[in-house]
Amino acid sequence: MHTLTQNGTPFKYSPAALSEVQSLTKKYPEGRAKSAILRALHIAQEENHGWLSVSAMDEVAATLGITPIEVYEVASFYSMYNLNPVGKYVLEFCHTGPCAIEGAESLIEYTKLKLGIGKNQTTPDGMFTIKEVECLGACGYAPMMQVGEFYHEHLDTGKIDQFIEDCRADKIDKGTWKMH
Amino acid sequence: MARKLLLEHAHVEGIHTYEVYRKNGGYRSVEKALKTMSPEAVVEEVKKSGLRGRGGAGFPTGMKWSFLAKPEGVPRYLVCNADESEPGTFKDRYLMEKIPHLLIEGMITSSYALGANTSYIYIRGEYSWILFILEKAIAEAYAAGWLGKNIHGSGYDLDLYVNIGAGAYICGEETALLESLEGKRGNPRIKPPFPAVKGLWQSPTVVNNVETIAAVVPIVNDGGDEYAKIGIGKSTGTKLISASGNINKPGVYEIEMSITVEEFIYSDQWCGGIKRGKKLKACVPGGSSVPILPHFLVCKTAAGEDRLMTYESLADGGFATGSMLGSGGFIVYDEDQCIVRNTWNFARFYAHESCGQCSPCREGTGWMEKVLHRMENGAGKMSDIDLLVDVAKKIEGNTICPLGDAAAWPVSAAIRHFREEFEWHVNEPRVCMERNYGLVREAVIV
Numbered sequence A: 001m002h003t004l005t006q007n008g009t010p011f012k013y014s015p016a017a018l019s020e021v022q023s024l025t026k027k028y029p030e031g032r033a034k035s036a037i038l039r040a041l042h043i044a045q046e047e048n049h050g051w052l053s054v055s056a057m058d059e060v061a062a063t064l065g066i067t068p069i070e071v072y073e074v075a076s077f078y079s080m081y082n083l084n085p086v087g088k089y090v091l092e093f094c095h096t097g098p099c100a101i102e103g104a105e106s107l108i109e110y111t112k113l114k115l116g117i118g119k120n121q122t123t124p125d126g127m128f129t130i131k132e133v134e135c136l137g138a139c140g141y142a143p144m145m146q147v148g149e150f151y152h153e154h155l156d157t158g159k160i161d162q163f164i165e166d167c168r169a170d171k172i173d174k175g176t177w178k179m180h
Numbered sequence B: 001m002a003r004k005l006l007l008e009h010a011h012v013e014g015i016h017t018y019e020v021y022r023k024n025g026g027y028r029s030v031e032k033a034l035k036t037m038s039p040e041a042v043v044e045e046v047k048k049s050g051l052r053g054r055g056g057a058g059f060p061t062g063m064k065w066s067f068l069a070k071p072e073g074v075p076r077y078l079v080c081n082a083d084e085s086e087p088g089t090f091k092d093r094y095l096m097e098k099i100p101h102l103l104i105e106g107m108i109t110s111s112y113a114l115g116a117n118t119s120y121i122y123i124r125g126e127y128s129w130i131l132f133i134l135e136k137a138i139a140e141a142y143a144a145g146w147l148g149k150n151i152h153g154s155g156y157d158l159d160l161y162v163n164i165g166a167g168a169y170i171c172g173e174e175t176a177l178l179e180s181l182e183g184k185r186g187n188p189r190i191k192p193p194f195p196a197v198k199g200l201w202q203s204p205t206v207v208n209n210v211e212t213i214a215a216v217v218p219i220v221n222d223g224g225d226e227y228a229k230i231g232i233g234k235s236t237g238t239k240l241i242s243a244s245g246n247i248n249k250p251g252v253y254e255i256e257m258s259i260t261v262e263e264f265i266y267s268d269q270w271c272g273g274i275k276r277g278k279k280l281k282a283c284v285p286g287g288s289s290v291p292i293l294p295h296f297l298v299c300k301t302a303a304g305e306d307r308l309m310t311y312e313s314l315a316d317g318g319f320a321t322g323s324m325l326g327s328g329g330f331i332v333y334d335e336d337q338c339i340v341r342n343t344w345n346f347a348r349f350y351a352h353e354s355c356g357q358c359s360p361c362r363e364g365t366g367w368m369e370k371v372l373h374r375m376e377n378g379a380g381k382m383s384d385i386d387l388l389v390d391v392a393k394k395i396e397g398n399t400i401c402p403l404g405d406a407a408a409w410p411v412s413a414a415i416r417h418f419r420e421e422f423e424w425h426v427n428e429p430r431v432c433m434e435r436n437y438g439l440v441r442e443a444v445i446v
Helices: A016-027 A031-047 A054-064 A068-075 A105-117 A155-170 B018-023 B028-036 B039-050 B063-068 B091-098 B100-114 B125-143 B174-182 B210-222 B224-228 B263-267 B311-317 B338-352 B359-376 B384-393 B402-425 B430-444
Strands: A087-092 A128-133 A146-147 A148-150 B077-082 B118-123 B159-164 B205-209 B236-243 B253-255 B281-286 B329-334
Touching: A016 A031, A016 A054, A016 B159, A016 B210, A031 A054, A031 A068, A031 B039, A031 B125, A087 A105, A105 A155, A128 B159, B028 B100, B028 B210, B039 B063, B039 B100, B039 B125, B039 B210, B039 B224, B063 B174, B063 B205, B077 B100, B077 B159, B077 B174, B077 B210, B077 B359, B091 B100, B091 B125, B091 B210, B091 B236, B100 B118, B100 B125, B100 B159, B100 B205, B100 B210, B118 B125, B118 B174, B118 B329, B125 B159, B174 B205, B205 B210, B210 B236, B263 B281, B281 B402, B338 B359, B359 B384, B359 B402, B384 B402, B402 B430
Parallel strands: A087 A128, B077 B118, B077 B205, B118 B159, B236 B329
Antiparallel strands: A087 A146, A146 A148, B236 B253, B281 B329
16 A cells, blocks of 8 residues: 655756646635645656655645645545656556446456556556556546546557557657646 | 537537637626626525536535525635546536536536635546646636626626545545545545535535536526426436446436436437347446446336436335436446446445545445455355345444445445345356456457
């Protein structure tokens, strides 16, 4: 499960991200900057190669003016935060009911065999991590996975093959957690 | 042709932009409310409409609004629950992706009715691209003067912001959502006090689902009475149904709450029948939390009457022979699907999503998952079946929030209606195992 053991390399927000996080706090009343924490963590994770090191969480705490423990306890609660390093492309497959009855399980097995890794593991080249997640709200377009900001739906083995090829050719847009 | 109130313009080119939305009659409800109606009059129309909460509970929206405390000098908040995570439900996502301005318009009109000057939309973290769709639309609404100070000269001020989650089903529960919005772990609060009295930052707060807030727009435009003419009995208006599973045409449909379930499943206008010509085995009509119905109780009630897509008809027979409309997450199972496997799948979901605050849920969901897992994998005992019923009973009603009930109901309903299939799993473990490995083998061959 979640363990906060990895300090990682020292993390600071980029100047653009820092000003974005500071402007987020203005959406909330005076003294309620803590409300910006979830998005501040998403941005930190994006800038820290897809995961939250202790250093990244400390930076979030310092930016929002709250204690580090307030950030750790939140980061360890929500499933989208990775507290350990991940690959460049994190394939988050939905494995819940409606996706499962439309073939998600065999598709996930296929992808694991193809990449030679199991759940929550990363390929040795650091390219891919496979995660199995709960319902992503794409039940009518099953099976599906999320990679970065975007959903990839109506998947089959052919589309997985193509997707992996496209990742290797650097042709996949993961989004950047910025307005587009 | 069925009437559409929310998705009428969903397929108009460019409807996600302000210009096109406005040209198609957008923001009329704000104009009407701010210029010609008092906030109380808007609440009155919503009461007359009979609108019920579309997130799953079906509580009358007008009544919920009238509970909002209004102490002097304390801000009030409207929070939109866009944390859609009930398995089988994807309607709010569709609405926000296609017609973001409809939600924004509903938020403005509803905030005015409640006297809120700051409102939030809390959207689940995985819908991150929709966050940007909404923020773009909100910027357009500010630019057109529908948000900000003194909206169109009315003297009414409103700021609207989007707050993003980070992956937690529990944050769809309103008090957990408020905790999360305050920047904390999503642990539900003990009620009372209800959010209407002490909600966001201890201020009076109303939390409504996306679809509920969107429905306020046609209610204000055409009047509550007009809205109440659609539907049957206390199921007024239209409902968005997310149809998924083994059907020919999965997707989001807006239905009048009067059509039959049979029509919905088999008509080409809706689900288009079961895929590959298979037979219907079961249906979960309102999201994973509601009781599963065996095929003979899907289209007909136990009394042999046509089952309708309404709150009342789907609940006809209570939990013995009925279910619930819930969030409208309509999951259809064909004859090849394994009920034990599906029940285990849902049990795993609830075990994963339990916040861990209450022991019956934290421990119980985990045990149900483990017992169902061994049963599905050929190591079940006959006594496990009653054990599951017992654990489910001990969770139900013994937790702070409804996640406990939501976890218990699917398990007890599956055993109630498909006990022989559970027994078969115990008696024929080899068959179950083969079936399981078959899934994997197929994948490798494909």
